[in-house]
Amino acid sequence: MRKTKLKTRMILTLGFLGAFQTILIGGFAGYYLSDSLYDEIARRALMVAKTVAATPAVINGIRSRDIPDLNRLAARLADTNEALFIVIGDHEAIRLAHPDTSRIGFSMADDDGDDGREALVNGNAYVGRAKGSLGESMRGKAPVKAPDSGDIIGIVSVGYSLDQVDTTIQRYNIVLYSVVGAALLFTILSAIVIAGRFKRAIFGLEPEEIARLFQERDATLQSVREGIIAVNREGIITTANRAAHETLNLSPDESLAGTPLLDILPDSSLMSVLESGQPDFDREIWLRGRQMVVNRLPVRQGNDIIGVVASFRLSNELDQVSRRLTRIQQYADTLRSQTHEYSNKLHTIAGLIQIGAHDEALNLIGSEVSDHQALLHLLLEAVPDPVIAGCLLGKYNRAREMGLRLDIDPDSRMTDIPELLPRDQLVSILGNLIDNALEATRLHSGEGGRVRLSMTDLGEELIFEVEDEGPGVPEEAQRKIFERGVSSKGEDHGIGLHLVQQFLNRWGGSITVENLAEKGSRFTLYLPKRPEERTSL
Incomplete structure (x- = not known):
C-alpha cells in the first residue's frame, strides 16, 4: 500500500x-x-x-x-x-x-x-x-x-x-461563523504554505527517505578510515565517527556528541574557521604524538556559517612505509659496503698469507678489529639507544665505502633521550644531515675527506653537530636550503633538509648553519628534552 x-x-x-x-x-x-x-x-x-x-x-x-x-x-x-x-x-x-x-x-x-x-x-x-x-x-x-x-x-x-x-444571537452568530470560516480557510492555506516550505527545506524528501539517508550517512561515516568531527557554531561536537575515536586514542564507547571540542582538544584551532570562513586543505599537523593531515571545511546555510567539519588522517602511514624502505635500503647498503670492504680485506689478508707475510697480515687484522672495537665501545658507552647506534654504525661503514671517514667525537654522549621523541624520525633527520655532509665532502675533497659528528645531552637540549669538508653554504642560501626542492644537487633533490625543518617545527627545535674558517660547514641541531607537541585540528 x-x-x-x-x-x-x-x-x-x-x-x-x-x-x-x-x-x-x-x-x-x-x-x-x-x-x-x-x-x-x-x-x-x-x-x-x-x-x-x-x-x-x-x-x-x-x-x-x-x-x-x-x-x-x-x-x-x-x-x-x-x-x-x-x-x-x-x-x-x-x-x-x-x-x-x-x-x-x-x-x-x-x-x-x-x-x-x-x-x-x-x-x-x-x-x-x-x-x-x-x-x-x-x-x-x-x-x-x-x-x-x-x-x-x-x-x-x-x-x-x-x-x-x-x-x-443569530446576527452575532453570522458574524462569528464568518470569522470562523475565514480563520479555517486561512489555516488551510497556511498549512499548504508551511508544508510546501518544509518540503523544500528538506529537499523534497519523504521521512522514510530521510531515515534511509541518515542510516547511509552514518554507515558511510563509520566506514571511512579518516577521522571526521563536525562542530556547530558554539563549538559543540555534533558528529564523530569511529575512526576519530581511534585516531585520537579515545574509548569507542565514549560518545563525543554534545561535548565541547575544546574539552577534547584544548589547543584546537578549528574554531578559527568559523570566524574566517576559509577552508583549509591538506595541512600537516602534529596531534597526540602522531603526524596527521587535516582538512577543515566550513558548513554554510545561505550566507551564514553554522559549523565546521574536519577530517584528519595519519600522514605517517605512507611515511612509515617510506622510512621502513629507507632503513631497509640503508641496511642493504651497509651490508653491501661491509661485504665489499671485508671482501677486499679478506683477499688482501689471503694474499699476504700466501706470500708468507704473516706479520703484515696479523697487523692488518689487528688494525681492522681495533677500529671496529673502538667504534663499538664508543657507541655502547655514549649511545645506548640501539636505533641511533645502529644508524651511526651504518653511516660509519657507508663513509668507509665512499673512501671517507666519519669521526665521532669520543667525548660525545647521548643517553638522556626523551621517550616521547620518536626514534625513527630522529634517526631520519640525523641520517639526512650525515648523508649531506658525506656527499658534500666527497664532491669537494675526494677520498680521504672527513666528516665529524659530535653529540651531547647536557642541559635541557639534545645537541648534534655535523661538520663536513665541503664547499660551505653561501650566506644568501642558508635560509633557503630548508625549503622543499631547494638543493645544489639539481632536480629530484631538496627533500632531506625540508623534512628536517618540518620535524623541528613540530617539536620546537632549531638548526643553525655556519661556514668553517678553513673549509666546509657546520650544521648544529638543537632539540628540547621536553618537547611541546604542537596540536591543531
Whole structure:
C-alpha cells in the first residue's frame, strides 16, 4: 500500500487541527455569547421590575386602584425600557395593568402558571423564563411595598421577548461563523504554505527517505578510515565517527556528541574557521604524538556559517612505509659496503698469507678489529639507544665505502633521550644531515675527506653537530636550503633538509648553519628534552 506523501499528510494534519481548534473556539464563543445575552436580559428585566415597583406613581395607582392611570404608566415605561410588556398586579396577583386590556382583572397565573407567591409572600425579586400570552419571554418580578409600612401591596412583572434575543444571537452568530470560516480557510492555506516550505527545506524528501539517508550517512561515516568531527557554531561536537575515536586514542564507547571540542582538544584551532570562513586543505599537523593531515571545511546555510567539519588522517602511514624502505635500503647498503670492504680485506689478508707475510697480515687484522672495537665501545658507552647506534654504525661503514671517514667525537654522549621523541624520525633527520655532509665532502675533497659528528645531552637540549669538508653554504642560501626542492644537487633533490625543518617545527627545535674558517660547514641541531607537541585540528 502506497503511503500518503508528507506534504499531503502535513496539510491534512494541520488543516484538521486548525479546523478543530477553530470550530471548538467558535462553538464556545457562540455558546458564551448566547448565555451572556440571556443573563444580560434577565438582569435587565429584574432591574426594570425593581425600578417600576419602587415608582411612587405605581404605588399610588395600586393603592387607589386607578386602572387607567396604571395602564398608561405601564405602557409608557415599557416603551421607555424597550420591554415586551409590563404587568402590574395587586397583593393577590390580580392584574391592574396589562397590554391586553381584556386580561385586566384576572390572575397573573393565567400567563405562565406563576402566581407571584415568591414576591408577594416572601418579598423577593426573581427572574423566570416562561411562555405566556405574548410569547416566550424572560420575566423579572418584584414586589411593590408601601413606603410607610413596608407591606406588600402589589407585584410588577417586566418581560423581554426572547425572540429579540434569538434574533440578536443569530446576527452575532453570522458574524462569528464568518470569522470562523475565514480563520479555517486561512489555516488551510497556511498549512499548504508551511508544508510546501518544509518540503523544500528538506529537499523534497519523504521521512522514510530521510531515515534511509541518515542510516547511509552514518554507515558511510563509520566506514571511512579518516577521522571526521563536525562542530556547530558554539563549538559543540555534533558528529564523530569511529575512526576519530581511534585516531585520537579515545574509548569507542565514549560518545563525543554534545561535548565541547575544546574539552577534547584544548589547543584546537578549528574554531578559527568559523570566524574566517576559509577552508583549509591538506595541512600537516602534529596531534597526540602522531603526524596527521587535516582538512577543515566550513558548513554554510545561505550566507551564514553554522559549523565546521574536519577530517584528519595519519600522514605517517605512507611515511612509515617510506622510512621502513629507507632503513631497509640503508641496511642493504651497509651490508653491501661491509661485504665489499671485508671482501677486499679478506683477499688482501689471503694474499699476504700466501706470500708468507704473516706479520703484515696479523697487523692488518689487528688494525681492522681495533677500529671496529673502538667504534663499538664508543657507541655502547655514549649511545645506548640501539636505533641511533645502529644508524651511526651504518653511516660509519657507508663513509668507509665512499673512501671517507666519519669521526665521532669520543667525548660525545647521548643517553638522556626523551621517550616521547620518536626514534625513527630522529634517526631520519640525523641520517639526512650525515648523508649531506658525506656527499658534500666527497664532491669537494675526494677520498680521504672527513666528516665529524659530535653529540651531547647536557642541559635541557639534545645537541648534534655535523661538520663536513665541503664547499660551505653561501650566506644568501642558508635560509633557503630548508625549503622543499631547494638543493645544489639539481632536480629530484631538496627533500632531506625540508623534512628536517618540518620535524623541528613540530617539536620546537632549531638548526643553525655556519661556514668553517678553513673549509666546509657546520650544521648544529638543537632539540628540547621536553618537547611541546604542537596540536591543531
